[in-house]
Amino acid sequence: MYTMASKSVMSTAISAVTSTRKGELRNLLNINTPLHKYSAAASLSLNYTQSHKEMPSSPSKLDLATLPSLTLYGDLNMRPFRNAWMLQELELPHKHIPCKPWSRLAKSVHPLGKVPALLVEYPTASAQTNPEQNSRPTGENSFIVFESAAINTFLGDLSREHANLDGDGASNRRSTLVPPPATRERAKYDSLVSFVLTEIDFQALWIHRKHSDLANVFGEAPLAVIEARRQFESALAAMEDELCLEGKNCSYLLTEGFSAVDILFANCCFWAQQIGWLEKNAQSSNQRSSDGTHTNSTSLGSEGENDARIAKGPVTLSHKLEMYLKMCRSRPAFIQANQQRKIQGEKNGDHNSKL
Numbered sequence: 001m002y003t004m005a006s007k008s009v010m011s012t013a014i015s016a017v018t019s020t021r022k023g024e025l026r027n028l029l030n031i032n033t034p035l036h037k038y039s040a041a042a043s044l045s046l047n048y049t050q051s052h053k054e055m056p057s058s059p060s061k062l063d064l065a066t067l068p069s070l071t072l073y074g075d076l077n078m079r080p081f082r083n084a085w086m087l088q089e090l091e092l093p094h095k096h097i098p099c100k101p102w103s104r105l106a107k108s109v110h111p112l113g114k115v116p117a118l119l120v121e122y123p124t125a126s127a128q129t130n131p132e133q134n135s136r137p138t139g140e141n142s143f144i145v146f147e148s149a150a151i152n153t154f155l156g157d158l159s160r161e162h163a164n165l166d167g168d169g170a171s172n173r174r175s176t177l178v179p180p181p182a183t184r185e186r187a188k189y190d191s192l193v194s195f196v197l198t199e200i201d202f203q204a205l206w207i208h209r210k211h212s213d214l215a216n217v218f219g220e221a222p223l224a225v226i227e228a229r230r231q232f233e234s235a236l237a238a239m240e241d242e243l244c245l246e247g248k249n250c251s252y253l254l255t256e257g258f259s260a261v262d263i264l265f266a267n268c269c270f271w272a273q274q275i276g277w278l279e280k281n282a283q284s285s286n287q288r289s290s291d292g293t294h295t296n297s298t299s300l301g302s303e304g305e306n307d308a309r310i311a312k313g314p315v316t317l318s319h320k321l322e323m324y325l326k327m328c329r330s331r332p333a334f335i336q337a338n339q340q341r342k343i344q345g346e347k348n349g350d351h352n353s354k355l
Contacts, residue, residue: 070094074115076341088333204232266328279317
């Protein structure tokens with residue numbers, strides 16, 4: 001049975017633990033936290049700021065009247081291409097600093113040393129950072145966004161808000177790339193972004209990447225890759241149904257037109273084509289079911305046939321999906337971002353990826 005004194009001691013202990021955890025969370029979210037908080041290995045030869053000012057929750061409207069300086073970190077043969085494409089679509093001035101995952105530079109802007117990462121620096125910041133240096137930003141209005149989908153959503157919101165402040169309002173074409181919050185279209189956008197990330201990227205394509213191309217790092221897991229392939233086929237079929245679900249002007253995934261979720265989905269399809277999971281061109285011999293949908297040449301049968309069927313070839317590319325990907329590839333912003341990717345490859349002698 002607790003006495004009043006013991007209850008007081010317990011309450012004080014719980015309060016101390018809660019305060020400690022809140023402090024850890026503030027440090028984790030604070031961009032000025034020294035990088036060795038994230039990675040001891042990365043702190044060996046880099047100098048990091050010891051400032052612990054909290055990142056502002058959002059810039060003021062006065063700050064938004066002038067666009068921030070944007071610096072994209074990452075290899076454009078990888079997920080950062082999605083952000084380069086988005087930046088071109090929005091016509092946002094930016095810098096690009098190529099770097100590989102787990103490199104010293106990547107570890108300076110991402111807690112796990114992954115790419116992409118976007119450094120955002122507002123002109124009212126009390127201090128500016130040279131993005132070429134291996135140090136974290138120190139300005140009170142500077143912060144970092146990572147994860148490709150989160151970066152693109154931030155860029156779309158930023159562009160829309162900036163257009164509104166400039167008096168262009170919702171009529172500005174850039175505002176459609178990410179729908180406004182608390183709308184039906186935004187709910188659809190967020191749903192599809194989460195679906196593509198979790199069902200296609202993380203549970204399918206990334207599993208293949210980890211246990212095939214990077215098997216020397218993560219180990220071989222052939223059964224996991226087979227299941228990832230199944231997952232890809234199911235999720236791809238679901239996404240293809242979204243292309244013309246509502247019967248309006250639905251050439252893209254949202255009825256309002258091209259958006260950031262198209263960048264994400266199309267990029268995943270291009271990735272699948274690179275690894276041989278999806279045909280690059282629709283074949284005239286595609287088998288069609290009675291309801292007009294396509295039948296995958298790699299559909300799985302009995303358990304004993306799984307490995308053989310997986311090895312037969314890529315998923316059949318339907319005419320609808322082929323036209324969709326062609327539209328995405330033909331966009332001027334995609335062409336510009338792809339040219340940017342090629343220039344990066346020429347400078348670094350890296351020609352491994354073809355989008």
